[in-house]
Amino acid sequence: MTQCRLCGSEAMTSVVDLGATPPCESFLAADQLDRAEPAYPLHLRVCTDCWLAQIPPLITPEETFSEYAYFSSFSTSWVEHARTFVEDAVQRVGLGPDAFVAEVASNDGYLLRHVVDRGIRCLGIEPSVNVGAAARDAGVPTLTAFLSPDTAAAVREEHGPADLVVANNVYAHIPDVIGFTQGLRALVADDGWVSIEVQHLLTLIEENQYDTIYHEHFQYYTVASAIRALASGGLALVDVELLPTHGGSIRLWARPAEVAGEPTARVADVLAREKAAGLQELSGYTEFSARVAKVRRDLLKFLIAAAERGETVVGYGAPGKGNTLLNHCGIRPDLLAYTVDRNPYKHGRFTPGTRIPILPPEQIAADKPDYVLVLPWNLRAELVEQLSYVHEWGGRLVFPIPELSIVDVAYVKEVTA
Template identity: 40%
Template sequence: MTPQVACRFCAAGLTCEACDCGDQPLANSLVSMDAPDVPDPRFPLRVMVCSACLLVQLEQAADPGAMFTEYSYMSSVSAFWRDHTARFSAMAVDRFGLTAESLVMEVGSNDGTLLGAFAGRGIPILGIDPAANVTAEARRRGVPTLTAFFGERTATELAAGGRQADLLVANNVLAHAPALMDFVRGFARALKPAGVLSIEVPHVLAMLKGAQFDTIYHEHVFYFSALVLRKVLAAVGLAVFDVETLPTHGGSLRLLAQHAGTGQRPATPALDQVIKAEIDAGLHRPESYRILADAAARVVGGLRAFLDQARADGAVVAAYGAAAKGTMLLNAAGADSETIVFVADASPLKQGYRMPGCRIPIVAPDRLKAVRPDFLLVLPWNIADEIMEATRFIGAWSGQFVIPSPVLRVIAA
């Protein structure tokens, strides 16, 4: 990894720091049980704000080729996501008038959960994702999927083969694409003249307000506002005509865009309203983003103090959710397998591995009943309610939940 000295959008020098998270392991690079007993590689994790265009981005980002060719997250595992995708497909078919003659394309289609919802409504679909294991699963489930990195070249090849989208969906992928401009040029190429682009990204405003410091990791290169994303899309001829704020990932933006020259949908007032909220919060000033560093210090300090106390009391602490934000928080707080016995996770793809850096083992949720921990640390706070509901049984032995962010709370089960 080499430090990026110029903004990935406007090429101005990156000199303004929002938060320095120190040296951290790659958050999604799970470690096998028989890996040699040597420290996992760590890389500097520093969030910068471009003083010229306000794009929030990492100074050093992980190479997507090393990360996404084998991916350990399957969309279908989360009941919340299945529900989210069902609502989205119903809305989109209705609002954009999709028919059996249309094509819905999804970039970062994972195991095909979202596209499957469109196929169920009789709409032709095509997925694109670089991870061979999840695309194989998607095809097994009957979702046509291309195993490829998305960008201008892939989109141009698809267009040459007569495949362009009436609806192009890119949910939670844009923030992970270091070659931002190649990616958005791909959007413009992949979209039919009257097509609609739907993008979902975590909203940097929610991140700042909610002290979501653990959403910072090397695979998450960009932290977007509507203010900036509108400019990025405009640079490739795409015009945002609607925006919605969503509760997903602790607060996300869904932007709808079309070709500036040929799109036909009128702009709604929502974009101006969201941008006004961003400006009211100071997102138009680079120095506003420094509150991230204060949030990080508070959340990490709170968890560290809790783990020290638990150890002093001889309490058994387990965690739930082997996702990237868990890796970040556990490593930043200096947790290890002495302080946290294991991380439970429902995904069979993660069980039997260890968390990067801190090397805490990942096990099936069943283990909770055998070990009966005093505390269950819920790492993915964005789906904390779903996790607490599924593990309410820890109340049988007076186990308690611990929610680390934005301020650590202990909740009876």
């Protein structure tokens, strides 16, 4: 990668090189196991002019999202997060019965269903045919399309400008940052609001969350780099919230630059935190690669020792981040017998690259393994509760990020009761 996709600079510096892996959502059917898998370099670099962290666009969004394996509604906490957001946004933006809400990358309607329930007109713009169909089946109006300035103009022509545009967990997923941002601006009313949730590079670096680096995440934002990205499309940041989701995210509230006004004090506070962490100079990035290597060594040492003791380790979840971790660590079924997932779409399939079987969650109770490696570690509180039954046979949970942690669920329940 020789040029920054946001500012065009060639001042690109390596942050961490994770080798080459298959795309993280390309789960394999049984009849694909004897076929070759494409693998692409996964090398994070940062632009030392605008400080946007990014990977090369080696796969296209069309390859990833035309049919997608991730359905947001299978996470109980994520649906509740969306409900709370809609409740708060109605008050912040003043959404009344005549309002119009558009969501970009609306997935299976997990968020807009709460808008529909309030009787507010809305439209989801979702590129994945299969999850978009699930949204329509649930009563959420959904257009199958990628957002571009032309798509936004067509939606605006048919439905009118949006009082609120929501873009949760998509701003990292598009290589054309400038064109996508221009699409957001074309979609939103001249006095409207845009809300974007995206993982915060600050917590990614501080908490060793390297498994969230994968091919469908093209860039990784600080508030400072997000301000510059928003400006490329005519939007200005007016407020920011720090969220616990995905291990640490930022919710960016933006408006058309002409009406934005001065940003809140919270924006200045987060910018100061990022500067103090060294994320606007190379010092904030230099130790990350070594800390990533330690996560890998510690997890492998644990798995190898468990295997040598004759203990069984299985996985919980088959998220995209888990596939970065499994491939970087070189974990195969000899160390992780299988993983389970609540999403029936993944049952009977295999993880990309590592070929670990994916089974229904009930398999854990049937087999009673010694350890359950939790791959969606960002849902720790939710999953400690869901998996509390593993204590019945003396099983324990293992969290690999930010550092290896082995949890006795009975003790956790006892101290948090």
